[in-house]
Amino acid sequence: MTPPEPSPTDSAKPARGARRRGRWLLAALLAVLVTAALALLSLTPLVPEAATPDTASAAAARNALQQITGSDTRRGALVQITVTQRELDGLAGLASEALAPLRIRARLQPAALPGQSRGGEMVVDMSRELGAGLWVNAVALVRPTEDSKAAALPDLAVTIGRVPVPQWLSHWALARLWRQAQGDAAKPVALEQALRRFTIAPDQARVVLVNPGRGAALAGLAQAGGTTPDPERLAAAYCAIAGTAGADLPKLVRLAAAQKPPAGISAEDHNRVLLTAIAMRAVPEYREKLAGSARALVADCGASADPITLAGREDLAKHWALSAAISATLGSQVARSMGTWKELADSSEGGSGFSFVDLAADRSGERFAMAAVKPQLARTVQTRLVAITQDQILPPELLTRPEGLDRAAFERDYTAVDSPEYAAAVRTIDRMLGNAGVP
Template sequence: MSILRTTLLVLLLALPLAIAAVAWAVLSDRPAVDRPVAFTPAHVERAREILRRHDPRWLPVGVPRTIGLAAEDVDLALNYLADRHAGASARVVLRAGTAVLTATLPVPPNPLGRFLDVTMVLREGATLPVVESMRLGRLPVPARLARPVFDEALRRLVTPEGYRVAVEAVRKVAIADRGLAVTYVWQEGLASRLRAELVPAAEQARLRAHHERLAAIVGAGPRGRPIGLDALLGPLLGFAAQRSEAGDAVAENRAALLVAAFYANGRGLQVLVPAARGWRPSAARAVTLAGREDLAKHFAVSAAIAAHAGVPLSDAIGLYKELEDSRNGSGFAFDDLVADRAGTRFGELAAGDRASAAELQRRVAAGLGGADLLPPVDDLPGPMPKDAFERLFGGVDSPAYRGVMDDVERRIAALPLYR
C-alpha cells in the first residue's frame, strides 16, 4: 500500500512538472511571425481576374481547369485567414514540391510565454498536400499526429462543407517556387452547396428579418423619392439593437449593413440567397449621402466589406476602385475615398467586437444624420483622369498623396461617431 501511495504521489508531483516542461518547450516571448495584413490594389485586381476567369456560373461541368496562384498571393491569403480566424500571424514559403507554413498565435497570459509558434512542412500529394513534419515551438510533433491537426485547421479556415467541396473538386495542387497550380474539376451542384455554406440557414433568417425591416422603412416614405443613408442606417441599427438583446450584436450589425449595401447599390439579396426572390419586395428608392448616390454606395459597400471581411481588404478595394476609375471611368476622386474610409470605419465599429457593436448601436440610437457619417468633402481634389492624377500627385505612394489622405483621416477622426 505504501508503494502505491508513493507512486501516486510521484505521479502527482511529476505531472505538473511535465506539463510545465512541455509548455516551456512550445511557448515563447518572441513571435516567429509578426506582420500586419496588407492588401494593395494590385492584389485586388489579380483576385478579380481570377474570379472572372473561374466564375462558377460559367464553368463547364466535368472539365479540368487550373488556377495559378502567385506565391505572394498565397502568402497574403494565409496571413489574412490566420488573422481573421485566430488573431494570428502567418507566413508560407514555397519551394519546388514543398511549402513551409509558420504561424504565431497569441496565448492567454502565463509565466512561460505569450506566443505559440507552429511550423509545418507540406509536400505535394496525389491530390492535396500532405504533412511531412510539424513543430510546436521547439517540440517536434509526429507526422501521424500532425496530419489530423492540419485537416482540422483547413476545416476551420474554409468551413467543413467548403473543405468537403475542395476535396471533391480538387484533382492536384502542384507546388513551385513561384506559386501554386490548383487543378480542379467543377461538378454539378457544387455552386449551390458553396452558396448554402456561405450563407447558412440561421444567417439567411437574420438577413430576411433585416430585409423586412428595410422594406418597411423605404415603403413608409414617398414612392420614388430619395432616402438618406442615415435615414436607412438609423432604423436598421435600432432594429439590430432590439434583436441583440437576445442575440449577437456583431451578427445583427453585419446583417443590417449587408442589407443596406445591397439596397443602396440597387441589387437584390438573391445574388447571395436565391430564396430572397420570394421575400417581401422593397420599393425602389435612390439612397443618398450628402445629397449624392455615389457617396452612399461607396460608404455602404465599404461598411459591409469591413464588417464581414476586415478593414485592410475594404481599404484596398476602395483604392483599387478609384485607380480603376482614373483609367477607365469617372476619374480618381478623393471625395469617394472619404466615403470609403468613413464607411470602413463605421463597419469596423459595427463588427469589431460585441462591446464595439453595442456601443455603435447606442450612439446611433441617440440620433443620426448625414453629417454624422461623412465629413465635408466639397473642397477636396475632384475627379481626375490617370494622367492628371499622376501629374498632380505622382502616385499613391507620394508625399503629396499621403498629405491629402492624412487630411482625410483627420476629418473622419474628428466626427464624434468615430471617436
C-alpha cells in the same frame, strides 16, 4: 489478552507515504506539462512581423482574392485559380493584418523530395503570440499527390512547435474548413469531390475545383471566426427594405432601423441583422456573399435595381454599408484592414486612386457597427439610426478630403500607411466623425 495499541509513529507512516506518493505524482505531472510546453511553445516567432503594406502588395492580394471570391461562374461549375509568389505574399500580408496577432507566411519552392525535380511545394508558416513572451509556431508543408491529375487531397505535413500532426487529422481539419467555407450551401460539396486538380511549381500554384458559390466567401468566414446573423431574421429584415427605390443611404438606414425587433432577440443581434440587410440592399454585388444561408429565403424578395447613394455617390454608400456589415459580423480589425488594402490597391495603375473620402465612409460604418453590437450601447444606437441624417453618417467637410491619389502622389504626401503623415490624416477623419456624433 489485549493487543498493543499502535504507536503514533506507526500510524503516521501510511500518511507520510501517501503524501510522498502525491508529491511524486505532482512532480511527474509538472514534468509532463513542461515537456509538452517546451515541445509546443517557443520564445521567438517563426514568422517575422509583416512588412507595411504598399500598393504592389495590395494589388497582388486583390488579384488573388478576385480569383477566389469574385468568380461569376455558377455554383457547381469548375473554376481555376492560379496564384504567384507575389500574390501569396499579398494574401499573407492581408491575412496577418486582419487576423493579428496571428502571423502568416506562404512560400513556393522547388520540391525537396527525391524524384520530384520538376514539381514544387508550398510552405505555410504561422506564428501566434500567447503573451508572456511565448509563441506557438506551426509549419505546413503542402505537396500535390504523385498523380497531379487525381482528385485527391494534397500531401500535408503539419508540425506545431516540434510536434508532428498526423496527416489524417490535417486532412480532417482541412475538409472541415472547406465545409465551413460553404456557409450558404444547403448541400455542401465534400473537399474530395470538389478538388479536381492541384499543382505547384516553383513560381505558381494552381488549383481546379468545383465553385462552392459566390456566397461562400463572407458567410464562411463569419461561421468560422465571426458571428452569423440568424438566416430567417436576416431574410425578414432584408425583404422589408429590398424594394426601396431611389433612396439615399440615410433613408434606407431609417427604414431598416424602424423595424421592430422580434421577440427573443437581443438589441445587439438585431442591429447585426439590420446592418447586414442594409449592406445586402446597398451593395447588390455582395448580396449573396452576405446572405449566407439566407440566400434561398431572399431570392424572391423583389429587390429594386435603383442604386443607394450617400452624398449623391453610390460608392460612398457601398463603403459605409459593407464596412458596417463586415465589422458587425467579422470584427472591426477585418473591416479596417480590407478598407485600407482596397484603397492601396486602387492607387495602382488603372485604379481609381487612393481616396480618403472612401476611407472616411469605411471608418464611419465601422464605428457605427462596433457600437451597435456592444450590449451597453446597442439600444442607444438603434434609437439614433431611426432618425439618422446624411451629415450624421458622413460630415460634409469630409467630402473634401484628398482622393484619386495614384501611387506616386500617395507616397509623396503620405509615404506609407504607417507613417506619421498618414496617421495624422486618419486622426483628422476620426475627429470629424466624432464631432458629428459618430460613435
